[in-house]
C-alpha cells in the first residue's frame with residue numbers, strides 16, 4: 001500500500017543542544033535504513049519549510065503506524081497521512 005506522508009518538524013527552541021544533535025543523527029540513520037530497505041520511496045523537502053513530503057510503500061496501515069511512531073523526531077512532528085490510489089490518467 002502506498003501512502004503520502006507530510007511531516008512538519010517543530011523542535012522546541014530551548015531543546016538541549018546535545019539531545020537535538022543526537023535526535024537529528026538518529027532520524028537520518030532511521031530514514032536512510034528505511035530508504036535502503038525500500039519502504040521509504042521518496043523523501044522530499046517542502047521548499048521553504050521545516051517539513052518533508054514522503055511516500056511509503058508498506059504492507060499496510062499498521063506497518064506505516066509503526067514506522068511513524070519509530071521516528072526519532074516523532075515527538076516533535078505534526079504528521080498528515082494520505083492513502084494513495086492509482087490515478088486513472090497516470091501513465092506510470
Ligand SMILES: O=C(O)CC1=CCC(=O)O1
Nearest residue numbers: 009027028031050051052
Ligand atoms: O528534516 C525533516 O524533514 C525530518 C526528517 C525526516 C527524515 C529525516 O531524515 O529528516
